[in-house]
Amino acid sequence: MAPKKRRNDNDESTAAVTTRVTRRSTRLASTTKAPPVSEPKPPKKKKAKTTTKQAVEAPPEEPETPAVEEGRKTVIIEHCKQCNSFKTRAIQVKNGLEKGVVGVNVMVNPEKPRRGCFEIREVGGGIFVSLLDMKRPFAPMKKLxxxxxxxxxxDKING
Incomplete structure (x- = not known):
């Protein structure tokens, strides 16, 4: 049987100070001791200044534009990164074009793609397929x- 509680009517201020002791409070009490003194960490090294000089000396790079080689046609496939179905179709087109046309250069997303976009175009030429601003579930692309x-x-590249 549990011991009876003591009651002290004379001193009520000590009753308010009493705290509950739990398993967690004993763990906290043992961890609140002063941490051991450790050696200070050395300051982090800054990057070499040569990188900043190189950046100043070199002209700012322009966005990468696909280079057109003589005798080689370049096809750009731009696909949104919102859904894997775009990527699957882009890879399928890339593999098909590389197998079907000798000497064709196929680039997938050379620049940041637009949202909801699936477009296949030739550099400096026409657009083969252009599906823009598609909303989920991307029905126009899936019907292709x-x-x-x-x-x-x-046929258009060869002809």
């Missing part, structure tokens, strides 16, 4: 027969 699209692009 990719094998047919690839064969049409190959």
């Amino acid at each position: 027969d990719m094998d047919k699209v690839i064969s049409e692009i190959i």
Whole structure:
């Protein structure tokens, strides 16, 4: 049986100071001791100033534009990164064009892509497929027969 509680009617101020002792409070009491003194960490080294000089001396780089090589056609596939279905179709088109046309250069997202965009175009030329501002579930893109699209692009490049 538990011991009876003591009651002290004379001194009520000590009753308010009493705190509950729990398992966690004993752990906290043992960890509140002063931490051991450790050696101060050395300051972090700054980057060499040569990188800043190189940045000043070198002209600012322009956005990377695909280079057109003589005798080689360059096709750009721009696809949104919002959903993997864009990426799957872009890779499918890239592989199909590389197999179907000899000497074609296919680039996927050379610049930051637009949102909801799936576009296949030739550098300095026409646009083969352009689907812009699509909303989920991307029905226009999913309705495309990719094998047919690839064969049409190959015909336009060769012809």
